[in-house]
Amino acid sequence: MADFDAIVVGSGCAGAVAAYELARAGKSVLVVERGNFAGAKNMTGGRIYSHSLKKVFPDFEQEAPLERKITHERMAFMDPSAQLAVDFSSPELAEEGKDSYSVLRAPFDQWLASKAEDAGAEYICGIAVEELLKDDSGKVCGVRAGEDEITAQVVVLAEGCNTVLAERCLGNPRPKASQMAVGIKQVLELPASQIEDRFLCPEGEGAAMLFVGDCTHGNVGGGFLYTNKDSISLGLVATVSTAADASNPYPVYQMLEDFKSHPAVAPIIRGAKLVEHSGHMVPEGGYDMIPQYVFDGCVIAGETAGLCMNMGYQVRGMDFAVASGQMAGQAAVKALDAGDTSAAGLASYKQAMEDSFVIKDLETFRKWPHVMEGWDRMFGEYPAMAREIFNAMFSVDGQPQKPLAKRMMPIVKKRGLFKLAGEVRKAVKAL
Numbered sequence: 001m002a003d004f005d006a007i008v009v010g011s012g013c014a015g016a017v018a019a020y021e022l023a024r025a026g027k028s029v030l031v032v033e034r035g036n037f038a039g040a041k042n043m044t045g046g047r048i049y050s051h052s053l054k055k056v057f058p059d060f061e062q063e064a065p066l067e068r069k070i071t072h073e074r075m076a077f078m079d080p081s082a083q084l085a086v087d088f089s090s091p092e093l094a095e096e097g098k099d100s101y102s103v104l105r106a107p108f109d110q111w112l113a114s115k116a117e118d119a120g121a122e123y124i125c126g127i128a129v130e131e132l133l134k135d136d137s138g139k140v141c142g143v144r145a146g147e148d149e150i151t152a153q154v155v156v157l158a159e160g161c162n163t164v165l166a167e168r169c170l171g172n173p174r175p176k177a178s179q180m181a182v183g184i185k186q187v188l189e190l191p192a193s194q195i196e197d198r199f200l201c202p203e204g205e206g207a208a209m210l211f212v213g214d215c216t217h218g219n220v221g222g223g224f225l226y227t228n229k230d231s232i233s234l235g236l237v238a239t240v241s242t243a244a245d246a247s248n249p250y251p252v253y254q255m256l257e258d259f260k261s262h263p264a265v266a267p268i269i270r271g272a273k274l275v276e277h278s279g280h281m282v283p284e285g286g287y288d289m290i291p292q293y294v295f296d297g298c299v300i301a302g303e304t305a306g307l308c309m310n311m312g313y314q315v316r317g318m319d320f321a322v323a324s325g326q327m328a329g330q331a332a333v334k335a336l337d338a339g340d341t342s343a344a345g346l347a348s349y350k351q352a353m354e355d356s357f358v359i360k361d362l363e364t365f366r367k368w369p370h371v372m373e374g375w376d377r378m379f380g381e382y383p384a385m386a387r388e389i390f391n392a393m394f395s396v397d398g399q400p401q402k403p404l405a406k407r408m409m410p411i412v413k414k415r416g417l418f419k420l421a422g423e424v425r426k427a428v429k430a431l
Helices: 013-024 051-056 105-119 164-170 192-199 252-261 318-338 347-355 357-364 368-373 381-394 404-413 417-430
Strands: 004-009 029-033 047-049 069-079 082-089 100-102 122-125 131-134 140-145 148-157 180-189 205-213 221-227 231-239 273-283 298-300
Touching (some): 004 013, 004 140, 004 318, 013 029, 013 148, 013 318, 029 105, 047 051, 051 318, 069 381, 082 381, 100 205, 105 122, 131 148, 148 164, 148 318, 164 298, 180 252, 192 205, 231 252, 298 318, 318 357, 347 357, 368 417, 404 417
Parallel strands (some): 029 122, 069 205
Antiparallel strands (some): 069 082, 069 100, 140 148, 180 231, 180 273, 205 221
């Protein structure tokens, strides 16, 4: 007899939700979390689209430690001295089913873990799983953590984007450097009233901002900012290939400091107190980096399955993780009830994923990561072009002005009109 019906490795969004689904179905579940508590090692820009969470916890708004409902969107193209920003606010962004919230992962993940524990899951924190155990047929049958070997009929692997166990024990390939990004984030304390004034938000509501261009000094990547109740989450991501390039004169931590000093950012965080600094890896390869995620005795969920999507104007990961965790937990329950936790018995997980928004959205936009990876001018030349165009539009110096088109065309032409049109066409097709 196995020690548990199921073992869940990791208690992020995917792991905690999978454990909750298993426990509420009456299965014996052990969650092994390497952090000292759930959320201790997790970091994010700080936004969750609520649709998938609501399917698991219909009344989550009443009890989850949410920060602010996001009703204000902003995108900014930055060059070293200027920015072009697009602001959008709408009551539709707050409608049920379309709403999203800023969160801080430490309290949010602890809340998810408490829901799993209340449902009956057992937790072990502060210990890392070093190996997945297999029986003579090669089926996963448990884990080894420190000196202990603990067996289970099924394992849900949600170890995060550093996929050590998936690579070493299941044979999944290591992601390419271009498919992974380094995320670095700071939480800056600021009074709620100042946040609402600076972002023109109604009381209790918040803003999300995404930046491209000089925030990464022209390298592939981008910046982000999310408002919390009484703090701001500010950071950036840059591809691992950029961060590891010895010829790049700007390490990621220097990019962040320069980003904070940029005239588009400095006034927003003026007077704010730094209370947290953290870093994290982020999968950004999209559909083409999704590995095999159903094995004999094991399923993979969340970031371990590469379920993250950065569209430039929208960043998603937590809603994918929650949904995949729910589907993984439900598939494991079904397999346990049927007495078959082989890959065939767990196949309902793969079917559910492929029928869901998770895989469908990633597949729809599968070309976008490749477009962004090769679109160097988006991060340097385009913000500079935007600065020149809008300077030409808004500058008045007392000299007779040429027609607007005659002022714009030389700026565009020197970047290559046909090349520009081709790049935009390629991007539109990918989106």
